[in-house]
Amino acid sequence: xxxxxxxxxxxxxxxxxxxxxxxxxxxxxxxxxxxxxxxxxxxxxxxxxxxxxxxxxxxxxxxxxxxxxxxxxxxxxxxxxxxxxxxxxxxxxxxxxxxxxxxxxxxxxxxxxxxxxxxxxxxxxxxxxxxxxxxxxxxxxxxxxxxxxxxxxxxxxxxxxxxxxxxxxxxxxxxxxxxxxxxxxxxxxxxxxxxxxxxxxxxxxxxxxxxxxxxxxxxxxxxxxxxxxxxxxxxxxxxxxxxxxxxxxxxxxxxxxxxxxxxxxxxxxxxxxxxxxxxxxxxxxxxxxxxxxxxxxxxxxxxxxxxxxxxxxxxxxxxxxxxxxxxxxxxxxxxxxxxxxxxxxxxxxxxxxx
Amino acid sequence: xxxxxxxxxxxxxxxxxxxxxxxxxxxxxxxxxxxxxxxxxxxxxxxxxxxxxxxxxxxxxxxxxxxxxxxxxxxxxxxxxxxxxxxxxxxxxxxxxxxxxxxxxxxxxxx
Numbered sequence: 001x002x003x004x005x006x007x008x009x010x011x012x013x014x015x016x017x018x019x020x021x022x023x024x025x026x027x028x029x030x031x032x033x034x035x036x037x038x039x040x041x042x043x044x045x046x047x048x049x050x051x052x053x054x055x056x057x058x059x060x061x062x063x064x065x066x067x068x069x070x071x072x073x074x075x076x077x078x079x080x081x082x083x084x085x086x087x088x089x090x091x092x093x094x095x096x097x098x099x100x101x102x103x104x105x106x107x108x109x110x111x112x113x114x115x116x117x118x119x120x121x122x123x124x125x126x127x128x129x130x131x132x133x134x135x136x137x138x139x140x141x142x143x144x145x146x147x148x149x150x151x152x153x154x155x156x157x158x159x160x161x162x163x164x165x166x167x168x169x170x171x172x173x174x175x176x177x178x179x180x181x182x183x184x185x186x187x188x189x190x191x192x193x194x195x196x197x198x199x200x201x202x203x204x205x206x207x208x209x210x211x212x213x214x215x216x217x218x219x220x221x222x223x224x225x226x227x228x229x230x231x232x233x234x235x236x237x238x239x240x241x242x243x244x245x246x247x248x249x250x251x252x253x254x255x256x257x258x259x260x261x262x263x264x265x266x267x268x269x270x271x272x273x274x275x276x277x278x279x280x281x282x283x284x285x286x287x288x289x290x291x292x293x294x295x296x297x298x299x300x301x302x303x304x305x306x307x308x309x310x311x312x313x314x315x316x317x318x319x320x321x322x323x324x325x326x327x328x329x330x331x332x333x334x335x336x337x338x339x340x341x342x343x344x345x346x347x348x349x350x351x352x353x354x
Numbered sequence: 355x356x357x358x359x360x361x362x363x364x365x366x367x368x369x370x371x372x373x374x375x376x377x378x379x380x381x382x383x384x385x386x387x388x389x390x391x392x393x394x395x396x397x398x399x400x401x402x403x404x405x406x407x408x409x410x411x412x413x414x415x416x417x418x419x420x421x422x423x424x425x426x427x428x429x430x431x432x433x434x435x436x437x438x439x440x441x442x443x444x445x446x447x448x449x450x451x452x453x454x455x456x457x458x459x460x461x462x463x464x465x
Contacts, residue, residue, distance in 0.1 A: 225398065
């Protein structure tokens, strides 16, 4: 049984905290020997290389890697010991860009985005611009972690925020194993509070969606079937309601890669991803309509590439020099972790894509 | 050749059985995938039945496959163990119910 982490890989000075080391692992071994095809070779088979960015629809902002939790499979390697926090200056640059992009979705993530000291200011300013869908990825426990966050459900409601929250399972054991002791009970309490102000209720415009990602070295099951099971269990056991469940595949990077290697599941997991490769999912991968902005303002094709320090293949590399014409049509930067988004029904920050 | 009869990596090669008998192999896999589709039973229920049968058949490949399949469908370890007990109960029941045959024979020969 792996023990719950209390420190990020960065704090532990693990070699897997280094992006290049992760990329090396993903390029060597079974991929170098030709036992499995590289992602580039695989998408070339179906004439889908190179992947190219289409019109920007989703701007995903990572406002910092600090988090009150140290989840076992976090691809960000987030935790209380991470100090990378977006400044108000960078936020202002992002606000200036949002006004011009025409993106319909603004998606705030972290770490725990609420831990950024300028989080509320940013939400207030961004909501004035009027994007169609304004998402905050809240880990739920932050709402209960400190008195200063107790009013978050009301704050979200005031700004019509679409709340998206992680919930690995409807049972305490499986949730706490992945996210930490006591996380399940705190998450349940937070969900009940969100329900109490109207979030997640049938017919409510206050959107509350849950994210399911597997607690171990296996792929997510059918999103619709999982949603049905989650809804039934959470309603019966805790009177909790929510709108949709997004089933997301764990990508083999950062702490999940560390877990796969330590538990000797790495090769089998990569086989599972490659065997479940679905060319239809490739057509809808999120990197083709999303741009990820890091805490220090740099641009990436997705949050995973951000963690692997693979910047966009464009002259426009920072939010301060954002140019639609330079970013649209750019070639997406890929490696073997991309198999995570094309397995089975596909995976994105909005769940299945195929 | 490996020194054991079972190699976990062989499970990945299951599909290769079609190479030496394409028509029959393909018909089997078509049938197999159809069986596990959502029907009067949910795919989740079918997965649990398969797990129980995997144990009564003592097929290590099937045990690996349907344990993983169950996890993917959100099946809990308690549900998995109960399913295996169902299989075990039928196996032991099937042994014990033959005791009646033994009793019949004893009664006939020595009653």
